[in-house]
Amino acid sequence: MDNLKRCYIMGLPNAGKTTYLAALWYSLNNASMQNRIKLNTIGNAKYLADLSKRWVNADQLDRTKLGYEETEISIDIIDENKNIFNLRFPDFSGETFQNQYEKREISDELVEYIRSADGILMFINVNDIKGITFITDMPNDSIPLQDKAEMGERNYPVRNPKQDDPIQIQVIELLQFVKLIKNNKVSNLGIVLSAWDLTKNLKVKLTPEEYIKKEMNMLWQFLKSNNIFLTSFWGVSAQGGELESRDDLLNIDEPMKRIVVESNCGEISHDITLPIYKVVGGENVE
Ligand SMILES: Nc1nc2c(ncn2[C@@H]2O[C@H](COP(=O)(O)OP(=O)(O)OP(=O)(O)O)[C@@H](O)[C@H]2O)c(=O)[nH]1
Numbered sequence: 510m511d512n513l514k515r516c517y518i519m520g521l522p523n524a525g526k527t528t529y530l531a532a533l534w535y536s537l538n539n540a541s542m543q544n545r546i547k548l549n550t551i552g553n554a555k556y557l558a559d560l561s562k563r564w565v566n567a568d569q570l571d572r573t574k575l576g577y578e579e580t581e582i583s584i585d586i587i588d589e590n591k592n593i594f595n596l597r598f599p600d601f602s603g604e605t606f607q608n609q610y611e612k613r614e615i616s617d618e619l620v621e622y623i624r625s626a627d628g629i630l631m632f633i634n635v636n637d638i639k640g641i642t643f644i645t646d647m648p649n650d651s652i653p654l655q656d657k658a659e660m661g662e663r664n665y666p667v668r669n670p671k672q673d674d675p676i677q678i679q680v681i682e683l684l685q686f687v688k689l690i691k692n693n694k695v696s697n698l699g700i701v702l703s704a705w706d707l708t709k710n711l712k713v714k715l716t717p718e719e720y721i722k723k724e725m726n727m728l729w730q731f732l733k734s735n736n737i738f739l740t741s742f743w744g745v746s747a748q749g750g751e752l753e754s755r756d757d758l759l760n761i762d763e764p765m766k767r768i769v770v771e772s773n774c775g776e777i778s779h780d781i782t783l784p785i786y787k788v789v790g791g792e793n794v795e
């Protein structure tokens with residue numbers, strides 16, 4: 510393993526990116542429990558320390574705003590084999606990605622992040638995945654523009670791509686950017702289903718990949734048919750549960766035990782470093 514690894518974190522607004530970083534920082538600084546990778550030194554510590562303090566208190570984190578993004582986050586970590594490597598990953602606002610989707614434009618800075626990334630984590634909040642509805646079952650005023658046009662109706666509402674387009678379509682488009690920028694080179698991708706705790710009451714237990722297959726079938730097919738992506742699937746609860754149950758979260762003696770990371774083969778742990786370790790080239794992680 511060379512000693513500079515870059516992990517690029519992507520995800521639409523509300524995808525769970527910042528919460529993940531807050532939990533990661535806490536985990537790396539309090540590695541009393543067994544993590545696959547451990548902290549060596551950390552850059553931009555204040556931003557992460559502030560986030561992590563609020564995470565420990567189970568306070569709502571602020572949305573990351575355009576223009577206030579922290580792009581210089583750098584953590585030196587050491588793995589089980591004593592490889593020390595420097596991880597860089599920016600905390601971008603979800604709006605950055607959504608603007609990229611809507612305008613089909615990307616800044617030189619983001620192109621460089623993608624080109625140089627050893628691994629990419631794409632966050633999707635399970636709470637934001639909307640079920641599939643047939644057009645015939647939809648209320649009239651929610652039928653998208655082009656469908657109404659096809660039905661010959663006038664005065665239809667104007668489509669707002671950020672709000673109206675399904676999340677999986679937006680995610681696929683963002684991955685198409687990656688594919689193009691990477692020039693179809695094989696790339697490590699981790700799909701992180703955040704707020705995974707919200708799935709625990711499902712009647713039928715699904716693995717993270719089965720969940721994507723069922724709820725975001727087009728994205729699943731895209732990943733299966735584009736084998737340039739070496740994809741791993743993760744269910745991650747970085748917050749540990751809903752903030753409405755804050756007291757339950759605070760009652761857990763060690764905050765790291767709130768974290769749940771489920772790999773695709775059903776392995777469950779509190780080790781939030783696993784998805785990063787996997788996508789930047791770590792071995793023996795499913
Ligand atoms: N139930 C539950 N909710 C979570 C979890 N992680 C994050 N959330 C919620 O998801 C929402 C979005 O989390 P953020 O981490 O701010 O998402 P983000 O991707 O940084 O969003 P932007 O900054 O807007 O791009 C917040 O309301 C969190 O409380 C989790 O593990 N469980």
Ligand SMILES: [Mg+2]
Pocket residue numbers: 526527528571572573600601602603
């Ligand atoms: Mg954020």
